[in-house]
Amino acid sequence: MLPSCIPRPVTVALIALALAGAARADPSPPPTVVFGGDRDYPPYEFLDADGKPAGYNVDLTRAIAEVMGLRIEIRLGGWSEMRRALDEGRVDALQGMSWSEDRARELAFSPPHTVVNHAIFARKGTPPVASLEELRGHAVAVHRAGIMDEHLTALGLGDTLIRTDTPADVLRLLASGKGEYAVVAALPGTYITRQLKLTNVVQVAPNVASHRYGYAVRKGDAVLLSRIEEGLAILKQTGRYDEIRERWLGVLEPSVTWSTFLRYGAIVFIPLVLVLGGMVLWSHSLRRQVAARTASLAREVAERQRAMELLRENQAQLVQADKMAALGVLVSGVAHEVNNPNGYILLNMPVLKDVYLDALELFEARFREEGEFMLGGLRYSQMREELPGMLDEMLEGARRIKRIVEDLKDFARREDSPRHEPVDPNAIVRTAARLLDARIRKATRRFELALAEHLPRVRGNAQRLEQVVVNLLLNACDALPDPGRAIRVVTEHDHDAAVVRIAVHDEGVGIPPENLGRITDPFFTTKRDQGGTGLGLSVSAAIVEEHGGTLEFRSPPGVGTTVVLTLPVIPEERAA
Numbered sequence: 001m002l003p004s005c006i007p008r009p010v011t012v013a014l015i016a017l018a019l020a021g022a023a024r025a026d027p028s029p030p031p032t033v034v035f036g037g038d039r040d041y042p043p044y045e046f047l048d049a050d051g052k053p054a055g056y057n058v059d060l061t062r063a064i065a066e067v068m069g070l071r072i073e074i075r076l077g078g079w080s081e082m083r084r085a086l087d088e089g090r091v092d093a094l095q096g097m098s099w100s101e102d103r104a105r106e107l108a109f110s111p112p113h114t115v116v117n118h119a120i121f122a123r124k125g126t127p128p129v130a131s132l133e134e135l136r137g138h139a140v141a142v143h144r145a146g147i148m149d150e151h152l153t154a155l156g157l158g159d160t161l162i163r164t165d166t167p168a169d170v171l172r173l174l175a176s177g178k179g180e181y182a183v184v185a186a187l188p189g190t191y192i193t194r195q196l197k198l199t200n201v202v203q204v205a206p207n208v209a210s211h212r213y214g215y216a217v218r219k220g221d222a223v224l225l226s227r228i229e230e231g232l233a234i235l236k237q238t239g240r241y242d243e244i245r246e247r248w249l250g251v252l253e254p255s256v257t258w259s260t261f262l263r264y265g266a267i268v269f270i271p272l273v274l275v276l277g278g279m280v281l282w283s284h285s286l287r288r289q290v291a292a293r294t295a296s297l298a299r300e301v302a303e304r305q306r307a308m309e310l311l312r313e314n315q316a317q318l319v320q321a322d323k324m325a326a327l328g329v330l331v332s333g334v335a336h337e338v339n340n341p342n343g344y345i346l347l348n349m350p351v352l353k354d355v356y357l358d359a360l361e362l363f364e365a366r367f368r369e370e371g372e373f374m375l376g377g378l379r380y381s382q383m384r385e386e387l388p389g390m391l392d393e394m395l396e397g398a399r400r401i402k403r404i405v406e407d408l409k410d411f412a413r414r415e416d417s418p419r420h421e422p423v424d425p426n427a428i429v430r431t432a433a434r435l436l437d438a439r440i441r442k443a444t445r446r447f448e449l450a451l452a453e454h455l456p457r458v459r460g461n462a463q464r465l466e467q468v469v470v471n472l473l474l475n476a477c478d479a480l481p482d483p484g485r486a487i488r489v490v491t492e493h494d495h496d497a498a499v500v501r502i503a504v505h506d507e508g509v510g511i512p513p514e515n516l517g518r519i520t521d522p523f524f525t526t527k528r529d530q531g532g533t534g535l536g537l538s539v540s541a542a543i544v545e546e547h548g549g550t551l552e553f554r555s556p557p558g559v560g561t562t563v564v565l566t567l568p569v570i571p572e573e574r575a576a
Contacts (some may be wrong), residue, residue: 032071036091039076040166056248057096064231080145098147098211112212119186120205128204141170141182148183345398353391422457432469443477446486456573460547468540472504479508502565511555
């Protein structure tokens with residue numbers, strides 16, 4: 001037994017060292033503890049651009065595992081799936097879960113490592129509300145199976161809730177004009193609106209609900225829960241907990257620990273403790289003013305840093321725009337230099353063929369009189385069969401060069417105010433395929449165009465729509481692991497919906513489910529090491545939105561990817 005005079009932090013450390021020594025003495029490796037979490041709940045836990053777990057919860061779990069000598073695996077996925085995984089024993093613990101009485105009947109919770117405050121978000125111009133009760137009768141978006149889904153359902157608002165798979169989907173839905181309000185954790189909500197640039201979404205009611213947030217395990221798993229609690233206590237004593245919290249949460253969320261929560265709860269009873277007198281109240285008020293001013297200054301510093309980041313991003317975009325302008329000038333110059341000699345070929349090849357045909361009678365007469373003779377290093381009998389085809393192939397090749405150069409000039413031409421006019425979707429697809437002919441033939445031996453006949457026209461800018469199809473075809477080519485896989489482009493007219501669809505299907509490697517909802521986000525790319533910028537699909541999505549259309553991505557595991565571009569038909573052609 002340890003002497004009673006040893007302080008508790010030292011006692012905890014000694015116990016941890018003893019456990020670590022026991023683990024080293026055991027030759028068999030300790031079992032792996034699987035921690036689960038939400039893949040899209042930044043900055044608490046999320047998958048980064050490389051698909052790896054990151055965030056406050058992830059770093060906290062790794063630090064606990066390190067100090068307690070645990071072998072761990074962290075799995076992040078959809079929140080509902082992770083809840084089921086804990087119940088079914090596929091994960092041993094959830095590293096971040098809000099406490100409630102209903103949940104506590106089914107699971108065991110650690111002391112909270114933070115308190116999550118929830119806020120109400122709305123689009124700019126929406127009448128503000130101040131409490132959850134005022135949401136009654138309104139369409140409210142929430143994270144499916146999250147604590148606020150359960151809380152609002154318990155309040156009787158379940159019928160008006162719009163449930164989505166992730167907090168990011170909640171705010172995207174609100175920004176798109178669906179629903180009236182959204183209830184999301186304040187810090188993830190602020191983080192996501194900034195990251196996705198949802199400038200029309202604002203916070204209208206902060207701190208409408210607060211929940212203790214900590215580790216959760218299955219009932220009866222007391223050993224694992226005690227290891228987690230002990231590791232968390234060690235981190236708090238050594239100061240490492242504060243380092244992790246400051247790195248991820250910082251000044252964006254008030255630092256509310258469980259002890260802080262109890263201290264502020266005690267403020268309710270201050271009016272009952274009259275013996276403290278006016279001096280104590282004044283002192284407390286002064287401290288709060290100082291803290292509020294300090295927090296305000298911290299927010300100003302954070303906003304200034306964000307402004308600097310935006311400035312750097314805008315400068316980078318200006319540099320890219322300058323490069324594209326220079327590319328347009330370069331393409332125009334190269335096209336001019338190629339067109340001039342190609343024009344001579346187009347002009348002279350028919351003349352050469354006429355000369356050959358005129359001389360054919362003389363060649364035939366010589367052949368009849370002298371027999372076989374050499375012409376251009378080949379036997380005349382062979383040349384007579386092959387030369388007409390060679391001349392035709394050369395002429396067709398020159399015409400092909402002319403078409404490709406014209407397509408390239410159209411693609412690189414910059415229009416500050418693109419003019420929208422009726423365009424043929426099939427012509428857009430053919431032009432894009434011609435432009436990428438060499439790239440497609442290198443990527444696949446099985447390229448197919450299945451273009452519907454008599455497609456109605458759509459209103460738009462042909463050059464910008466060609467840019468979208470070019471981006472989709474380039475991505476399809478990049479996705480193929482070998483030339484034996486196919487790419488197929490299909491067009492169709494949906495009479496009932498009054499739209500035209502262009503579908504690009506590839507038999508490539510597909511898109512991981514965790515990346516499917518983020519591929520049109522600016523600067524998100526899985527090809528960073530190959531020079532990808534993450535702007536191609538983002539620009540394409542903006543062009544499609546400008547034309548009143550949609551981009552839909554489907555990527556079932558193991559069957560490649562299908563991207564469907566939908567464009568509205570010109571009203572006067574809908575009956576066609």
